[in-house]
Amino acid sequence: MATKTIIRKRDINLNGNGTHKDAPEKRLEVLKTYKIYIGGQFPRTESGRYYVASNNRNEKLANVCLCSRKDFRDAMVSARGAFGGWSARAAFNRGQILYRIAEMLEGRKAQFIEELVKQDSTRAQAEAEVNLAIDRLIYYSGWCDKYQQVFSSVNPVASSHFNFSSPEPTGVVAAVAPQCDSLIGLVSVIAPVIAGGNTCVVLASSTKPLCAVTFAEVLNSSDVPGGVVNILTGKVSELISYFADHMDVNATVYCESDSSVQAMLKEKGAANVKRIVLYDKVKWKSEDAQSPYFIYDLQEIKTTWHPIENIGGAKAGY
Numbered sequence: 001m002a003t004k005t006i007i008r009k010r011d012i013n014l015n016g017n018g019t020h021k022d023a024p025e026k027r028l029e030v031l032k033t034y035k036i037y038i039g040g041q042f043p044r045t046e047s048g049r050y051y052v053a054s055n056n057r058n059e060k061l062a063n064v065c066l067c068s069r070k071d072f073r074d075a076m077v078s079a080r081g082a083f084g085g086w087s088a089r090a091a092f093n094r095g096q097i098l099y100r101i102a103e104m105l106e107g108r109k110a111q112f113i114e115e116l117v118k119q120d121s122t123r124a125q126a127e128a129e130v131n132l133a134i135d136r137l138i139y140y141s142g143w144c145d146k147y148q149q150v151f152s153s154v155n156p157v158a159s160s161h162f163n164f165s166s167p168e169p170t171g172v173v174a175a176v177a178p179q180c181d182s183l184i185g186l187v188s189v190i191a192p193v194i195a196g197g198n199t200c201v202v203l204a205s206s207t208k209p210l211c212a213v214t215f216a217e218v219l220n221s222s223d224v225p226g227g228v229v230n231i232l233t234g235k236v237s238e239l240i241s242y243f244a245d246h247m248d249v250n251a252t253v254y255c256e257s258d259s260s261v262q263a264m265l266k267e268k269g270a271a272n273v274k275r276i277v278l279y280d281k282v283k284w285k286s287e288d289a290q291s292p293y294f295i296y297d298l299q300e301i302k303t304t305w306h307p308i309e310n311i312g313g314a315k316a317g318y
Helices: 069-088 091-107 109-118 123-143 147-151 184-195 210-220 236-245 259-269 292-296
Strands: 050-054 060-065 161-169 172-176 199-203 229-232 251-254 275-278 299-307
Touching: 060 210, 069 161, 069 172, 069 199, 069 229, 069 236, 091 109, 091 123, 091 184, 091 210, 109 123, 109 210, 123 184, 123 292, 147 161, 147 292, 172 184, 172 236, 184 199, 184 210, 184 229, 184 292, 199 236, 210 229, 236 251, 236 259, 251 259, 259 275
Parallel strands: 172 199, 172 251, 199 229, 251 275
Antiparallel strands: 050 060, 161 299
């Protein structure tokens, strides 16, 4: 016959909040799960996979989505859908939106500094990086309605025509952000892409991913239409072939120095004549990392011929 165990209240050693009185003081931290950013939404990866980001002190920082090919395809569909509206916006309005991103980043400066410190930066380095990211956004905001004049031209031709050349956005840009930078590299890649009217899918740093998803939260509250910027997290080695193979990608930006990956991008990019842009020698915290030529790198030049009357060849008279 089974015996009945009686538990008396005086035998339960609990605090008023329900925790055990003998429990250790240090609680188990609940790690934040950093989601991805696609089409103005924050879904989890469709694969359900994740990895735990850590720093040099082997401290666990967060659960980070490990994106798949399906995530990249979803982001591409979103970016293509947003391209028509974004490229058609007035350049001045794009500049206003970039300025708004800088404003929102300024308002959340303390959070970005803390994330950079967790990822092995000193507090001084972290503050300098966030300030530089804000300034870089304002820099490209100012160029949104000016680069067209710099890179346009009226061309001399032998026939009776006006001949104009002007830049137009390339389309959808797939970019692999610098893997050694958490924030400034990401901002420095995204800002010239969208300043020029393109949309993008960006793979953030796998070793320092925290600021990337937090920056997506800034974008989401900064009047940036859904789909203009899509941010994925995961392994470059797993996703880079999809960046190269996808037939709806118009340009690929690669910021690392792996020569085999560079060769693969050039080879596979020939299938649909993707523009391949390599930024493997750029020092992203220097002044050389900001220039209107970064906008120009992702522009196509459209030339227009307009017939005119040949007045110069006419004879004098009444």
